[in-house]
Amino acid sequence: xxxxxxxxxxxxxxxxxxxxxxxxxxxxxxxxxxxxxxxxxxxxxxxxxxxxxxxxxxxxxxxxxxxxxxxxxxxxxxxxxxxxxxxxxxxxxxxxxxxxxxxxxxxxxxxxxxxxxxxxxxxxxxxxxxxxxxxxxxxxxxxxxxxxxxxxxxxxxxxxxxxxxxxxxxxxxxxxxxxxxxxxxxxxxxxxxxxxxxxxxxxxxxxxxxxxxxxxxxxxxxxxxxxxxxxxxxxxxxxxxxxxxxxxxxxxxxxxxxxxxxxxxxxxxxx
Numbered sequence: 001x002x003x004x005x006x007x008x009x010x011x012x013x014x015x016x017x018x019x020x021x022x023x024x025x026x027x028x029x030x031x032x033x034x035x036x037x038x039x040x041x042x043x044x045x046x047x048x049x050x051x052x053x054x055x056x057x058x059x060x061x062x063x064x065x066x067x068x069x070x071x072x073x074x075x076x077x078x079x080x081x082x083x084x085x086x087x088x089x090x091x092x093x094x095x096x097x098x099x100x101x102x103x104x105x106x107x108x109x110x111x112x113x114x115x116x117x118x119x120x121x122x123x124x125x126x127x128x129x130x131x132x133x134x135x136x137x138x139x140x141x142x143x144x145x146x147x148x149x150x151x152x153x154x155x156x157x158x159x160x161x162x163x164x165x166x167x168x169x170x171x172x173x174x175x176x177x178x179x180x181x182x183x184x185x186x187x188x189x190x191x192x193x194x195x196x197x198x199x200x201x202x203x204x205x206x207x208x209x210x211x212x213x214x215x216x217x218x219x220x221x222x223x224x225x226x227x228x229x230x231x232x233x234x235x236x237x238x239x240x241x242x243x244x245x246x247x248x249x250x251x252x253x254x255x256x257x258x259x260x261x262x263x264x265x266x267x268x269x270x271x
Contacts, residue, residue, distance in 0.1 A: 007060075007069045007151075010159065010237070010267035011049040012076035013039045014183055017237075018056065019268040032265040039184075046079050050141045057149035071146055072155045074270045077185040077201040080158040081109065081116070081133045084196055087126050097123075101131040109133075121161075127195040132158055160187045160201075162270030163235045167252050171233060177216065179249075181208050181236030182267070188215045190223065190230070197223045209245030216247065237267035 010017040020031040035056060037048040060069065083104045091097050097120055105113040116133040123129040139156060146153040160180045171178065171191065179188040186208045189199040198219030202211060216232075232249040240251045254271055 007071050008268040009053065009071060009073045011073060012182060013045050013078050016049055016052040016056065017265060017268040019265055044137065046138045050145060054145050057145065057151055061149050068150055068152055070152045070154055073142060074157060074159045074162055074267055076182055077160055077180065077187040079134060079138060082199045082201060083108065083131050084199055085129045085131050087123065105133050130196050130199055159267055159270060166271045167235060170252060175230040177230055177232040179234045181234055186211055190219050213246050
């Protein structure tokens with residue numbers, strides 16, 4: 001019988017990964033598996049992911065028509081755009097903050113921003129805020145898919161955000177790099193003085209170890225970090241990598257990880 005407490009979903013351009021947690025084992029992953037598909041050259045690269053989710057939920061529904069699963073969805077960095085917004089004390093209303101964020105996104109990406117939904121976290125005083133933009137059509141498709149499958153969608157969030165929330169205490173408020181390694185993209189942010197000073201996501205066409213130094217230079221040099229060496233912390237959805245590149249790093253690995261052989265399980269759980 002399929003009776004998960006929560007169904008955790010990770011969506012990327014190459015595969016859907018899912019992990020189920022059951023009531024009789026609180027906090028433990030009972031099942032973790034993945035569905036692979038071909039990456040599309042379509043202008044909406046998330047279409048295969050949503051199609052896979054539709055098939056998965058239909059199969060679960062057929063297996064147990066009485067269940068109403070709760071879903072939490074994590075999105076690959078390929079489906080998310082980022083902007084760092086400075087602190088502006090005069091922006092006190094949510095609509096003002098969204099309008100300001102949209103203006104910043106438009107300056108970088110153009111009028112396509114009108115087709116995106118911008119999400120803003122709470123902004124502590126005097127700190128920059130990482131704003132993310134997600135294709136509105138993707139979010140609408142996820143909600144429609146879940147509604148038709150009678151599933152309860154409670155959260156959709158970027159993998160980078162979820163992983164950073166999981167590991168932020170490890171950084172202990174120090175100046176540090178935090179990166180997220182995925183199969184086809186690398187996201188990297190720089191924290192200094194408790195605030196983000198840089199954040200980028202780059203598609204990978206080569207080994208991420210070869211891409212990492214260049215990304216660090218692009219972020220660090222404008223922020224006058226040529227002569228400082230903050231520690232580098234990395235997480236990701238693959239197996240722990242060997243530190244054989246030009247940059248030394250600490251790989252953030254959960255102490256206990258169910259089904260470690262299933263690549264991508266960490267993405268489903270957002271860690």
